[in-house]
Amino acid sequence: MQGIDRCFVSRARRIARPGARLLAWAGLWFVGALLLAQPVRAQQVVDVEGPGEGETTYMMLSPRSLSEDVMIRAVGIRGNDGRPRFAFMMRGVDEGTAITLMANDAPVKVERTEVTTDAPRTVSVYVSPSSVLTMASAASVAVTVGGERHPLPEDVKAALSVIYDQVQ
Helix, strand or coil, X not given: CHHHHHHHHHHHHHHHHHHHHHHHXXXXXXHHHHHHHHHHHHHCEEEEECCCCCCEEEEECCCEECXXXXXXXXXXXXXXXXXXXXXXXXXXXCCCCCEEEEECCEEECCCEEEECCCCCCEEEXXXXXXXXXXXXXXXXXXXXXXCEEEECCHHHHHHHHHHHHHHC
């Protein structure tokens, strides 16, 4: 009888352990995610001098894929004149291609666009500070490039708040 009891107890322990281990790993993963979430978000924005003398640019460390051919990066510039400027820099967009921004299916006003001639060529789409806040808090943000609508990547959307705070 003792052999049967011992076998039953041993089997019961093996059955109970995987669930306990799974619960422990899930708890550790959740706590780790909470602890790492803020530093990762803060690390994605860097500051560099320029483009003009005495100006500081805050931008995402690297551009993100908007589509197979188009990359996008959020940028904020604290200018000499004290006026903040905000833009989305896009690579892989042909000059003259229509670009529109939407926040919660409402159009976001584009102040102006600029095309650089340096390699890699970029199109910068400038928006107002209030538009940055609108997009940062919107449930959905989309970018339409030449008729193709793409959701704004979540890390780009999250970077908008960080960039806005640093530029102000």
